Amino acid sequence: MSSLLDRIREYFGPLNAALLAIGSISLVVAGVSIVNVMLMSTSERNVDFLVLAFCFGVGTSLRSGLYPAWKTANRRPVEALNG
Incomplete structure (x- = not known):
């Protein structure tokens, strides 16, 4: 049973890291987009x-x-x- 649990952890470790990386990139892109919109709206005024x-x-x-x-x-x- 412990070997099965170790194999599951080996599988989910890289998967969690990949999902964390994708989520971080998404947050950075969203932040840059919000900053861009705010700068454009303030520079037009x-x-x-x-x-x-x-x-x-x-x-x-x-x-x-x-x-x-x-x-x-x-x-x-x-x-x-x-x-």
Whole structure:
């Protein structure tokens, strides 16, 4: 029974490696396609939209990070540790 199990493992080892390789290549191709579509759609638009989107992203990130930090900084350490 163990020899049969070893033969099955010998068969499925390379098969799993081949499927992993095919899946990895598919993910890379899909990623490149998505990047290409996004670059083409943004390059066709006016530069003002890109600046606005960048400012919106930076502003949202700053608010998301600074508000919890400010709120926690204004609490007493014992209250912050207790939750």
